[in-house]
Amino acid sequence: MMFMRVVQNEWMKLVRRRRLTAVIVLALCLVGMFGLGELHEKQVYSRVAVQETPVSPNWRAQAEQILAASQERLKQLDQAQSASAPSATQADTRASLQQQVQEARYRLSRDVAPLAPNRVNAWSETIDFLGPVSRIFLPLLVIVLVGDIVAGEMTQGTIKLLLVRPVRRRTLLWGKWAIAAASSAALSFLVCFAFLATALAIDGAQGGWQPTWLNVHVKFYSAPGSLQPIPVSSYDHAAVWPMWQAFLLQSALVAAAMVAVASIAFTCSVLLPSAMVSTSAAMGTIIIGYMVAAMARGQSWVKALFTTHLSLYGNLAGGTAYSIGSPVTLQEGLWVLLLWTVVPLAVAFARFGRQDVLNA
Known part of the structure; x- marks a missing residue:
């Protein structure tokens, strides 16, 4: 009962925050840019072929x-x-x-x-666009939304009013993390479906049953005269899915990855009792991790970075293996993100349980 009261209280705080408005505005701007890109692509195809080539x-x-x-x-x-x-x-x-x-x-x-050769498929356009969005833009939105969920109250001193109430610190922290995780997952689903709705409105609803390949493994072959191994997709164990099902799976995987990002941002918020510092530190982990993964392409240890697996759908479709220069599976990505969720949370709870907040 006490946990549900904490969750309800934290949810009311989140809804009233200005950061939520800023996140919504930024997300709408990105959706608008995506829509402009789709309109431009549709105009290009219409110039190339005045009349649609029939099937x-x-x-x-x-x-x-x-x-x-x-x-x-x-x-x-x-x-x-x-x-x-x-x-x-x-x-x-x-x-x-x-x-x-x-x-x-x-x-x-x-x-x-x-589909007709010059018909743009809204489903494939959305699936392709969600890859880079889930690696960079969406994690930053999540951090803006929940990056100061604890540090903000420490900065303002309102955390003391919560701790003097008859509620355990662990319960309070669990309630805050639950809201951070749930709001991050909800934001992910809303953004994914906003992209799809925009693409469907511009390109039409056809294409949902077109095939796409999942569980694609990537093998690397050495070649004489080549410094880097050559990646080649393998369809020995691949499964063919309709694009509408693949989109739903991708949306769920994006939400799961954003929960891991929210957990890292949550830990920064507990360890760094300053709203600006904790948010900046969480953003820095995303940017630095992304840059390190790009510069260390081909190194096996890159798979241990959580930024490598922010697009879990890429692990399943083979795109992540191409980008990091090393074979990787969805199961590996899920385990890495799980570790990057559990370990930071354990550190956050251990720190908050011993922290002298009332006298700070």
Whole structure:
């Protein structure tokens, strides 16, 4: 009962804060910029093709031909590679054939015709845009929203009024973290769906059943004369999903990553009893972590940074492996973010439990 009262009190504080208004305005600005980009892209396509190229009515026959031809070529390629290890070029060719086979099977089994060549797909545009947004912009919004949830009250001295009440420090801190985590997850979902709604309004609702690939593994091949290994996608264990389901999964993964960011910002707010300092420190961890991950591309230890996994959907679709130059899976990303959530929270609770707040 006491915990729910703390949560209710913290939620009322969050709703009344000016920071919430600032976060909403910044998010709307980003959504507006995304909408302008979609309008520009649509105008470009309309100039290139005044009349939309229609989908062939015989697309099923074409898909069956592609399926048969790709399966035959894939069989021949596997037989040729059975005696020796494949090169990067051969692996890339095999991946392309696997992708064609999986796409043809998906379209035939679900009766999903391909989109017109010059039709912009709102679902794919949103999924692609959410990748960079979840790595940089959205974490900064989360920090602005909850980065001073404890330090702000320490700065103003209102934390003392809470501690003199009959409520345990641990309960108080749990209530504040619950609001920080829940508001960060809610902000993530709202931003994701705002992008989708904007794209659908501009580009139309078609494309939700178009295929996209998840659980794509990336293998790295050494090549003579190349200083860096060559990444090649592998579709041996890939799954083909409709884009609307992939978007829902991506939104959930973005929310999970933002809970980890909120936990780190929450810890900074407890350890640094200054609203400005704690917010700046949390923002610094995002920016520095992102820069370190970019500069140390190809190093295996980069996978231990939480900033590497802020786009968990990229772990699942293979994009993260390409960006860091090292194979990585969704499970690894979830474990890293879990550690970066639990360990900072343990430090925050240990610090707050022994901190002399009343005499500060």
